[in-house]
Amino acid sequence: MTPTTTAGRATDDLRVLRMEPLPTPREVRAGLPLPEACAELVDRSRREVQEVLRGQDDRLLVVVGPCSVHDPVAALDYARRLQAQARRLEDDLLVVMRVYFEKPRTTTGWKGLVNDPDLDGSYDIPRGLRLGRQVLLDVLGAGLPAACEFLETTTPQYLSDAVTYGAVGARTVESQVHRQLVSGLSMPVGLKNGSDGDVQVAVDACVAAAAAQTFLGVDADGRAAVVETAGNRDAHVVLRGGRAAPNHDAVSVQAAADRLAGAGLQRRLVVDASHGNSRKDHVRQAGVAREIGAQVAAGEDAVVGIMLESFLVPGRQEPAPAGLVYGQSVTDACMGWDTTVEVLDDLAGAVRTRRQVRRSDPA
Numbered sequence: 042m043t044p045t046t047t048a049g050r051a052t053d054d055l056r057v058l059r060m061e062p063l064p065t066p067r068e069v070r071a072g073l074p075l076p077e078a079c080a081e082l083v084d085r086s087r088r089e090v091q092e093v094l095r096g097q098d099d100r101l102l103v104v105v106g107p108c109s110v111h112d113p114v115a116a117l118d119y120a121r122r123l124q125a126q127a128r129r130l131e132d133d134l135l136v137v138m139r140v141y142f143e144k145p146r147t148t149t150g151w152k153g154l155v156n157d158p159d160l161d162g163s164y165d166i167p168r169g170l171r172l173g174r175q176v177l178l179d180v181l182g183a184g185l186p187a188a189c190e191f192l193e194t195t196t197p198q199y200l201s202d203a204v205t206y207g208a209v210g211a212r213t214v215e216s217q218v219h220r221q222l223v224s225g226l227s228m229p230v231g232l233k234n235g236s237d238g239d240v241q242v243a244v245d246a247c248v249a250a251a252a253a254q255t256f257l258g259v260d261a262d263g264r265a266a267v268v269e270t271a272g273n274r275d276a277h278v279v280l281r282g283g284r285a286a287p288n289h290d291a292v293s294v295q296a297a298a299d300r301l302a303g304a305g306l307q308r309r310l311v312v313d314a315s316h317g318n319s320r321k322d323h324v325r326q327a328g329v330a331r332e333i334g335a336q337v338a339a340g341e342d343a344v345v346g347i348m349l350e351s352f353l354v355p356g357r358q359e360p361a362p363a364g365l366v367y368g369q370s371v372t373d374a375c376m377g378w379d380t381t382v383e384v385l386d387d388l389a390g391a392v393r394t395r396r397q398v399r400r401s402d403p404a
């Protein structure tokens with residue numbers, strides 16, 4: 042906007058270097074429409090996640106995949122392998138692939154495929170939005186439902202019709218703007234505890250997201266709009282540990298479930314084996330996942346899902362426009378593929394054991 046004062050003094054946009062219109066959400070969606078078979082998968086898988094969250098399906102939800110997508114080819118390669126595992130274990134696990142395009146940063150860093158698809162500081166966001174949407178369509182085409190973190194509040198208009206599971210991260214969970222956004226999203230959304238380990242902010246976020254809200258947003262034509270929402274009853278807590286301590290252990294899970302009950306919410310939650318719970322060490326992640334699995338096997342009903350960061354090659358590398366190791370994360374370190382398959386097998390076994398425990402002790 043041009044600075045205007047009666048005296049011609051500039052008071053606005055003093056630090057804005059570029060402002061360029063984006064293609065509208067309607068245009069991007071029209072260029073990459075959601076095929077009917079993909080829409081059917083999104084619809085069905087959202088209902089399945091809902092049923093797990095509501096205790097009507099005794100499988101374990103597993104949100105698994107790279108910390109971030111930077112290479113669409115490797116992401117699709119991973120999706121095809123994961124789909125085979127998801128099908129093999131479908132009686133016990135409900136697998137949704139992490140297809141994360143937006144990275145919240147503690148300070149600065151690469152902010153994901155939507156923000157900088159070429160990883161070179163050119164910030165071609167129009168291309169990033171189209172590329173992200175294409176990756177989602179490809180993952181769905183491979184037969185897998187997808188999970189995304191929503192960071193920018195305008196991004197869902199471009200992508201959310203193709204998303205089965207949404208996430209709000211530890212750095213934004215206390216933001217009213219994000220809680221309002223979740224209240225209008227069409228899919229179940231996991232709300233992480235704060236990066237300092239505070240679980241109450243995630244419980245508060247669930248309460249706010251479940252409520253009807255009216256706020257400022259953007260419509261399909263990119264116009265600023267008044268948005269009125271119905272509230273999202275499938276918003277739930279994700280325990281991801283904190284700076285000082287993990288919170289995937291049985292005592293922390295019970296404490297979080299008690300907080301949920303205290304707020305009038307269901308005692309069901311997802312536990313993240315990565316981030317604060319593995320101290321961002323991918324080598325520890327499989328052990329953390331096994332500890333969570335052990336709680337499930339012991340009959341713990343509060344744990345309905347798990348989140349894992351996994352890619353084809355273990356570890357991480359610095360983001361760069363060229364010369365990257367194929368299939369390795371450029372953000373948080375991930376478990377490699379072979380470990381991922383072992384962890385999925387263990388988790389499926391834990392679910393089968395929980396079923397037996399429930400049968401022998403239905404109370």
Ligand SMILES: O=C[C@H](O)[C@H](O)COP(=O)(O)O
Pocket residue numbers: 108144145146147148149150316372373
């Ligand atoms: O999941 C990814 C990261 O943990 C998150 O984006 C923060 O990363 P950073 O602390 O390296 O900025």
Ligand SMILES: C=C(OP(=O)(O)O)C(=O)O
Pocket residue numbers: 108141144145190209210211212233281316
């Ligand atoms: C950023 C993430 O996690 P957190 O918000 O828990 O740090 C993530 O899951 O990618």
